Amino acid sequence: MTTSTDSRITVGELAARFLEACGVRAAFGVISIHNMPILDAFHRRGEVRFVSARGEAGACNMADAYARVTGGLGVCVTSTGTGCGNAAGAMVEAMTAGTPLLHLTGQIESPYLDRDLGYIHEHPAQLAMLQAVGKAAFRIRNAETALATLREAVRLAFTAPCGPVSIEIPIDIQKQLLPLPADLHPLELAPVRPGASALNGLAERLRGARRPLLWLGGGARGARAAVERFLKMGWGVVTSVQGRGIVPEDHPANLGSYNLQPPAEALYQSCDAMLVVGSRLRSNETLSYKLKLPRALYRIDANALAHNRGYASDYFVQGDASDTLHALADLLEGRMQVDPELVGDVQRARAEAAGTLEAALGPYATLKNEIGRQLGTSIWWVRDITLSNSMWGNRAPVLDHPRAGVHALGGGIGQGLAMGIGTAIADAVHGLGRRTVVLAGDGGFMLNVGELACAVQERADLLVILMNDSQYGVIRNIQDDIYGGRHCYVDLHNPDFEPFCASLGVQHLSLRDPADTRDVLARAATLRGPVVVEVDMKRWGPFAAKFAGPILKKD
Known part of the structure; x- marks a missing residue:
């Protein structure tokens, strides 16, 4: 840890020190000219591990998952304008899930704000956008009010119902100096006690x-x-x-x-x-x-x-x-x-409900059962929104920890890989001792596939079960059920995942036959670092029953 001998620090360093006092061990984001004072303080102090995501959406999903498995504060740091906007969808997910998350974003220089000058990188309605996708959003207007704003934002993030709170800090304010406060701890938040x-x-x-x-x-x-x-x-x-x-x-x-x-x-x-x-x-x-x-x-x-x-x-x-x-x-x-x-x-x-589920899976019952046998219960079970998740991943395998299940509660695809990275980082920095397993479909996986490079760079210990049917399976089933079998816009072109993974340094195992499931998963269980087990659903064949969206009950 590097400490300053000067009693004056920047607002960027104040933010870093405050997060340390909140118990934050890792933060996620993308570096830019509009957040460098904060990230430079992370780097110099060496207390908060900063994970460089490939996009702000992925960074926010990582911070969301970090908070879910630790029970602490998730932190995402983005740029202003387009970079900040990229995180909006992931902020909606954190809001839906009730995740205590602090989103720190930049803003252009204060003298040019809100003047409709077309100043480069400015999003004139950024604060309003952030208020719409989270619990609250603040702008720090001077160094003197920075700590009070940080404290109030974290208090709100942890106040039921929990959720994401954003703070917009103009770049000139991030650089401003102020005396090092004597007390940097967050506000105490007493639980709501019944009468x-x-x-x-x-x-x-x-x-x-x-x-x-x-x-x-x-x-x-x-x-x-x-x-x-x-x-x-x-x-x-x-x-x-x-x-x-x-x-x-x-x-x-x-x-x-x-x-x-x-x-x-x-x-x-x-x-x-x-x-x-x-x-x-x-x-x-x-x-x-x-x-x-x-x-x-x-x-x-x-x-x-x-x-x-x-x-x-x-x-x-x-x-x-x-x-x-x-x-x-x-x-x-x-x-x-x-x-x-x-x-x-x-x-x-x-037993009756589980038996009905098992019968609907056909050959995929083998995969469900062998995940439990070969990987055990000491896992973080991260699920993307995909057909296999809807068929069985939301209810199996057996979980034994109140924070072991992580999934996109809002129903958006493509967030599972990033959530898996955030989970694996949380496990590593807090020494939680569980393996991260991600269930993803090929469509969602490709949406944020760039984060696989982040996983390699960060040496994130996660195992991805990639269900590859080269289509949006649930949508296709809905088209069969409601739209007369007219299939449009559901077929997907994918890379050959084996050389693709090799090009990134990701270990890849192919699972082409249900009979090989035990051996492949047993081998995967021995590997560390990012690992992808690709299930070739074209070879495995269909499920025994079709899932065509959320079950509805007739009056």
Whole structure:
């Protein structure tokens, strides 16, 4: 670490020191003339590893994934104008996923701002654009207010519902000197604690429940210990896709994310209470809000606006998931008589749903199962939006960690590779000890394929399972289902991935036959650095069932 003997530092160095105080170990972005004071401070100080992405969209996806697996602050640094705009789509994804992320971007020199001069690199409405794709956006107008702005931005990023916050810093302000502040720590953010009367009211309604279920969403990822107390009382658990792994998915009381299959819906109808914790009950996981949930539906959420969204809440408590569940368990332990048959019914519903999924996969069931056998459960499971993800990746393999699942919650393709890099970097700098595995389709992979060069340069330890069918498979199925089989704009021209990977120094393994799956994945498990296992779907053949977009339920 290099320290300055001068008591005055630039605003760029202030930003770097503040991020260090926030516990940030890695940041992601693209260097430009409009962010060099910040990145030069990263370089000189040597405390924050800066990952040079090939594009701002990828950088923001990397920062998003870093935050998801660490539970800390993700940081993306971009240029002004076009460079900043490139990150907008990834900012929308971070907003959708509720990721605490700080986006630092540049701006042209202050004297020329907002004057409609056509000044090079200026985006006159940049701040408005950033406000539209995140929780908030600020401009630092002088050195004296820089630290206050940084602190407030991070506070907002971590305030429920969490999300990305941008700060625009004109390049002349980044270079300004100011005295080194005595205290650079972020503002303390206390969890939202429920009131005693609200908790008592919820406990009173739940004490008589004989067949209660917890529905856990991403907002409950820090509540495993509290959830385990409910499991000991005999409760069952089902999760959203974002809540996978809060309870290990091989736990007998865990339905997993088989949350909208017919066996799950039948189970719900046998239950007399469901407590939804930290979940928005999203459309694609509730049959567009037509999934029949237990009639007594209660909610816990740190966001007060979650009350009655999508589904009416019979009772709502605002509070942090972990604190509120612990306090609720204090009021319920020893006071409930849960049906001892409930856990067995959960197991049967899961087995039936998983069996239906397995039957729909055809030859790809081998791939699903061997990923679990050869790579184990100690993985970060990163999924791009692709046919295989929709068919099985969102629900298998078994996850045992509340942050093990990372995917594009907003449904945009092409973000998985970058998210895998951010995940692998997070694992490396924080010593988390898990292998990053990315499930991607060829269409999404090619969208941001340049980030594969970033993965090599950064020595990111990730394994990509590349499902190559040379088409947009889901769109083709929709065309079959709705558009009379008229196939247009879905066929894709791809490179020969083996020499392509070789040209970048990426290890490539071909998987042309389901019979070779065990051997190929066992070999891949021994390799380190970026590895691509290409599954030739043309040779493997089709799935046994077609997936043609989110399942809809008829009235």
